[in-house]
Amino acid sequence: MTPPLHRRSLTAESWDALFDFLDPSRPKRRGRDRDAEAEGRFLEITRKLVYFFAGRGCRDSEDLAAETMLRVAGKCAALAGAGFSDPIAYVYGVARNVLHEWLREARTELTSRGSALKDPTLLSASDTEHRRNEEEHQCLETCMARLATGARRLILNYYGADKAAKITCHRELAEQFGKSLNALRIEVHRIRNTLRRCVLECMQHEVAGTAR
Amino acid sequence: MNIDRTVDGVLRRYLLGTIDPKVREDVERRLFSDDKIFWEQMCLAEDELIDAYVSEDLDYEQRQSFEQRFLTTEDRRDKLTFARALKAHVEREGGGRSGSWHPLGRGLFVPSWAAAAATVLLVVLPGLTWQIARPGPARDDVTAWLSSGLVRSVGGELERLRLPPDSKLVRLRLEIDDTEHPIYRATMHLASGEEVWSQNNLNSTDIGGRQAVELTLPAELLREGDFYIRLRGVSPAKDPAVLDRYDFRVLREPR
Numbered sequence: 001m002t003p004p005l006h007r008r009s010l011t012a013e014s015w016d017a018l019f020d021f022l023d024p025s026r027p028k029r030r031g032r033d034r035d036a037e038a039e040g041r042f043l044e045i046t047r048k049l050v051y052f053f054a055g056r057g058c059r060d061s062e063d064l065a066a067e068t069m070l071r072v073a074g075k076c077a078a079l080a081g082a083g084f085s086d087p088i089a090y091v092y093g094v095a096r097n098v099l100h101e102w103l104r105e106a107r108t109e110l111t112s113r114g115s116a117l118k119d120p121t122l123l124s125a126s127d128t129e130h131r132r133n134e135e136e137h138q139c140l141e142t143c144m145a146r147l148a149t150g151a152r153r154l155i156l157n158y159y160g161a162d163k164a165a166k167i168t169c170h171r172e173l174a175e176q177f178g179k180s181l182n183a184l185r186i187e188v189h190r191i192r193n194t195l196r197r198c199v200l201e202c203m204q205h206e207v208a209g210t211a212r
Numbered sequence: 213m214n215i216d217r218t219v220d221g222v223l224r225r226y227l228l229g230t231i232d233p234k235v236r237e238d239v240e241r242r243l244f245s246d247d248k249i250f251w252e253q254m255c256l257a258e259d260e261l262i263d264a265y266v267s268e269d270l271d272y273e274q275r276q277s278f279e280q281r282f283l284t285t286e287d288r289r290d291k292l293t294f295a296r297a298l299k300a301h302v303e304r305e306g307g308g309r310s311g312s313w314h315p316l317g318r319g320l321f322v323p324s325w326a327a328a329a330a331t332v333l334l335v336v337l338p339g340l341t342w343q344i345a346r347p348g349p350a351r352d353d354v355t356a357w358l359s360s361g362l363v364r365s366v367g368g369e370l371e372r373l374r375l376p377p378d379s380k381l382v383r384l385r386l387e388i389d390d391t392e393h394p395i396y397r398a399t400m401h402l403a404s405g406e407e408v409w410s411q412n413n414l415n416s417t418d419i420g421g422r423q424a425v426e427l428t429l430p431a432e433l434l435r436e437g438d439f440y441i442r443l444r445g446v447s448p449a450k451d452p453a454v455l456d457r458y459d460f461r462v463l464r465e466p467r
Contacts, residue, residue, distance in 0.1 A: 044251070048243050050285055051254065055226055055236065059284050092244035130449075136297045137449045144301065159263075159302045162410045189256045196294050 010073055017076035018042070018069070022087055045069070045091055052095055058102055068095045132203075139202035143195050151191045158188045223257035228274060229281035262288070262295045268399075268407070296451070303397070303412050303446065354431065355383040357424070358441070360456035371460040377467045379431040385424040386443055388416055390455050393445030396425045397452055403438035412446075434462045 010018070019038035020026050022045070026038055046065050053061030071094050079090070144152055154177065161169035174184040225231040226239045242250045264270050265278050283289060356373050375382070386398065396416065400409040414425050425443060440459040444452035 048251070050287070051227075051243060052240060054282070054284055054288075055229060055231075055240070057229055057281060062285050062287075088244050088246065092240070095244075133293070133297070134449050136293065137300065140294075140297050140301050155298075156302055156305055159298060160305075162412070185256060185260075186252065189252075189259055192259060192298070195298075196291070199294065199297075 010070070014073045014076070018073040021072070021076040021079060041087075042069070045088060048088075049091070049095055052092075053099065053102075056099055058099070058106075064095075064098055064102060068098045071098065135203055136199060139199045140195070142202055143198035146198065147191065147195065154188060155191055155195070158184075219253060220257055220260075223254055224261055226254075227258055227261055227282055228277035230273075230277050258288075259291070259295075262291050263299075265292070266295045266299050300446075300449070303395075304448065353381045353383060354379045355385065356460075357385045357387060357422075358458040358460055359387045360443075360458050371458075372463055373434070373460050374463045374465055375431055375434060376465050382429055382431050382434060384427045384429070384441070384458075385419060385422075386427065386441065386456070386458055387422055387424050388443070388456065389423070390445055391416065391423065393447055393453070393455075395446045396455075397444045397446055398425065398427055398441050399444075400427075400429070400433075400439055400441045403440065408439075409433055436462055436464045438462075 019035055019042070022041040023038035026034060046069055049065035049068050050061045053064045058064055068091065072091055075094075144155070147155070154173065157173055158170065170184065171181060174181045177184060177187075179187065222231065222235060222239065226236060231239065243254065261278070261282070265275065270278060283292065354373070354375055356371075358371055373382070373384075388396075394415075395412075396414040397412045398410065398414060399407050401407050409429055411427050411429070414427065416423055416425050418424075419426070427441070438459070438461050440457055442457055443455045445455050446452045
């Protein structure tokens with residue numbers, strides 16, 4: 001199979017073609033936000049590809065997702081005039097081809113070697129990991145403090161409920177915040193994403209600070 | 213086996229890789245569409261699956277699938293680390309104290325079972341309200357000491373907990389040797405292993421010269437049968453350490 005994305009690179013023209021394919025209105029746009037829509041779609045589709053490959057039992061789903069996008073990018077110039085109205089459906093088709101190739105290769109490989117993969121949850125925690133955990137905890141505290149009071153209270157109460165009473169507690173929280181249970185879940189999910197992004201940024205700063 | 217056919221159930225099986233292949237194709241088609249709501253549901257299902265793993269809410273087969281099939285990307289492993297950190301933070305902040313902590317008014321939190329018990333005592337059975345004001349344990353409370361090590365598998369005799377028919381609250385004092393951990397977490401299980409109750413942010417105290425972690429739980433949780441409690445020590449920024457197991461048998465006294 002073709003080497004994955006990190007072993008090859010896309011030319012500026014290929015990126016342009018890919019972005020135009022993902023956002024057909026991009027060629028008409030100018031200015032700094034010209035690529036924003038296409039970048040957002042690129043990231044979302046790549047994440048969906050990872051779900052797809054992981055759901056099919058592929059261990060290297062991130063590489064396979066990158067490989068799929070690389071192939072799509074390689075075809076974009078040729079597809080430009082074909083008038084594809086649904087880029088994501090096209091990506092799905094390419095992903096299925098990549099999967100079939102991977103399955104063929106995996107079958108061959110399985111006969112020649114056993115699985116050497118370790119269970120990631122059982123890896124012993126090294127000093128580096130402990131340091132990383134410490135940093136993550138500190139960053140989480142900082143980021144929690146930055147949340148609006150209501151959001152912080154919601155997160156603490158939502159995740160504070162023990163399993164025996166979780167359903168009742170979440171229902172009561174939903175009532176208190178004037179939302180349906182499902183709307184509450186989505187709200188918590190969004191706050192959690194904000195929190196996680198904040199923690200990731202904070203940890204990058206910590207790493208940069210240490211390296212300096 | 214009952215299969216959860218709700219969207220959440222389907223998405224969870226999809227993420228764990230245990231879904232029927234035909235349903236999987238349907239999920240994939242919706243995944244590769246512009247259905248934003250479905251995509252958000254998928255992301256939500258992923259977060260909740262990770263939380264369920266961290267809270268030990270998955271059964272044995274689901275845990276196996278989670279570790280072997282789900283946890284195969286860097287992003288998901290990072291999310292697992294984040295979920296553990298978030299859980300530890302919430303526990304430290306006191307959000308995860310005993311039972312369901314829900315708001316009653318502004319900033320005041322009490323466990324839901326305590327609220328329910330208070331309702332029974334104050335409203336349904338006004339004749340019993342005198343007990344609330346009485347110092348010390350109420351007449352219907354039961355207090356018992358449990359020691360670790362009396363595990364059935366090595367043939368030891370189970371500690372027996374006799375509950376009068378009117379008992380409402382049970383205080384279990386778990387005798388400990390450990391004093392290294394600032395806080396403790398206890399989970400109570402049926403003999404089959406199913407978790408039925410847990411309490412976080414517990415402290416150890418000296419009771420009559422014996423070091424113990426005391427749990428308070430509603431007596432209604434303890435039907436006649438065998439139970440065990442697992443005690444974990446919690447230290448900041450570390451995974452909880454399993455300390456002891458306390459096995460006991462509940463005997464309900466007749467009315």
